[in-house]
Amino acid sequence: MYRVIEVAKMLGVSKVTVYKKINKNKKLLKNHIQTRSNITYIDDVGIEIIKNTIEVTSTYSSTDPSDIGIIQKEVIDNLNETILFLSDQVSKKKMQIEKKDEILDSYKTIIKSNRGKIQYLESKISE
DSSP, X not given: OEEHHHHHHHHTSOHHHHHHHHHHTHHHHGGGEEEETTEEEEXXXXXXXXXXXXXXXXXXXXXXXXXXXXXXXXHXXXXXXXXXXXXXXXXXXXXXXXXXXXXXXXXXXXXXXXXXXXXXXXXXXXX
């Protein structure tokens, strides 16, 4: 099992690309991915699936305006995919922060309650 960053290095792509491929191929990768402690692990079969879905970009040497338009469209599509992925990640982080804030508030309440109990017990002991 390999972490996403290790898979990205093996395949010569970014982590974002690997995560995008995971999201696009959830059904195929379902049994080949595990998440533990917010770290995603991929087995060898999963790596092969991701490798097969990565498009090889060829170098364009043509100066034909239609080729440039195609390249620009591919770049824009890739950037839009990245934006969607990052927006999803931001949403998840916001939910995690909200949950953290709720937990902190409950801890504050518990601490206040315990302070009162401690003061009460200390006053009983000193009597």
